Amino acid sequence: MRILIVEDELKMASYLRKGLTEASYTVDIADNGRDGLFLALHENFDLVVLDVMLPELNGFEVLRRLRVQKQTPVLLLTARDTIDDKVAGLELGADDYLSKPFAYAEFLARIRSLLRRAPRGTRDVLTIADLEVDLIRRRVRRGETRIDLTAQEFALLQLLAERQGEVLTRTFITSQIWDMNFDSDTNVVDVAVKRVRAKIDNSFDKKLLHTVRGMGYVLEDRS
Template sequence: MRILIIEDELKMASYLKKGLTEASFTVEIAANGKDGLFLALHENFDLIVLDVMLPELDGLEVLKRLRMEKQIPVLLLTARDTVEDKVAGLESGADDYLSKPFAYAEFLARIRSLIRRAPRIVSEVLSVGDLEIDLVKRRSRRGGARIDLTAQEFALLQLLAERQGEVLTRTFVTSQIWDMNFDSDTNVVDVAVKRLRAKIDNPFENKLLHTVRGMGYVLEDRT
């Protein structure tokens, strides 16, 4: 999923980008309001992190112009924390508001909450190579043969399929499947992936579920 950070404090922007990248997000940065608005209007993002005090075009003006064209979830970041400032931001179209300084854990939790709340348009049937995942009937098939999965295995497969081609870290997978932040050294994800791989990959010549050493897992057809 793609996130745009519009922030003129480069140290802050780099810090947030590093954390979000480690959480399996793809991140772009704009250092002023004018460039940020251009990117927001001409590229596709799943969420925007927007500072209020920006050069060239302030954050509230960026937000107002953006809302005339698109309805993308927006998290406002600002050093202003009065009730009046928060009301102004929310009435301008922000979906959430976070005052500086803030803890990164809270920032990430708010990002994930906004993404979960945002409406998503997905196909009823996802396909990766000859693997098909029916999201309505909660069934999966490969090469025409039905594959029986547990509820947890299906949830993991759906997560990987919806983001096929993207490397998902173990931390991201645990937060999405178990709704918890496990220690990064835990093998809970490795065990779950091993069980899923035994069903969707091991009986077949073409492997779809790949391990990316030091990063995580990706589901894709590499033929």
């Protein structure tokens, strides 16, 4: 997923980008409101982290103009902690509001919560090679073969299919499917991937679910 951070404190922006990148998000940064608004309007982001006190255009004005054209989820980030400021931001269309200073763990939890609430893409069926993942009927097929998955296995396959071609780390997968912090001693992801692979790959010549050593897993057609 792709996140835009609009923050003029470069040290703060760099810190947040480092943490989000480690959590497997793609992050862009703008250091003023005008550039942030341009990027938010002309690029496709899953979430915007928007500081209120910005040069050129303040965060409230950026949010007001953004909402005219887009409904991208927005987390307001600011040192202003008055009730009036919070109400103003929410009435302009902010989805959440976090006051500085804050703990990074809370920031990441807010990000994950907003991304879970955000509507998914408009496609009802995800396809890769001869694999079809029907998001409405919750059905999976490879060619003419129906594949039965548990709810957890389907969630894992859906995550991989929505981001096909992207290497997803174990940390990211656990945060999205199990909503928990990754424990390096836990092999829950490897076990789940093994079960899904057995169902969608083992009986077929073309393999789609690949392990990227030292990084994670990717669903892609390598033929």
